[in-house]
Amino acid sequence: SADSTEDLNAKVTLFHRLYTAAVVTKDTWEKSVLNSASPVLVEFYASWCGPCRMVHRIIDEIAGEYAGRLSCFILNTDDDFPIAEDYEIKAVPVVLLFKNGEKRESVVGTMPKDFYIAAIERVLKS
DSSP states (O other): OOHHHHHHHHHHHHHHHHHEEEEEETTTTTIIIITTTSOEEEEOOOOOOOOHHHHHHHHHHHHTTTTTOOOOEEETTTOOHHHHTTTTOOOOOOEEEETTTEEEEESSSSSSHHHHHHHHHHHHOO
């Protein structure tokens, strides 16, 4: 029935909202990113960056859709500049994908969701 479909859609929406990208800092970087058992996506952003907000929304959607297969984090480059510097992040937004502690893919700038999905799929298949 239509009711059960609406209920299911509401539950899926709620589930996706529960899985948003978590904050990672220089203090949690090693444990959360480099030593992660699963592949990791990190969005490098700044609070003053307008395009970063658009990327945030996409990354939050991806966090829900890939829950259990990919860990998603956001890193504020103003607060944790040394990490951004280590990965030569010159401008934001930048999304990096890691597997086994190594950087595997990067998506620079504001891109359509498909770009992020394609990069994620390459990393998951590698």
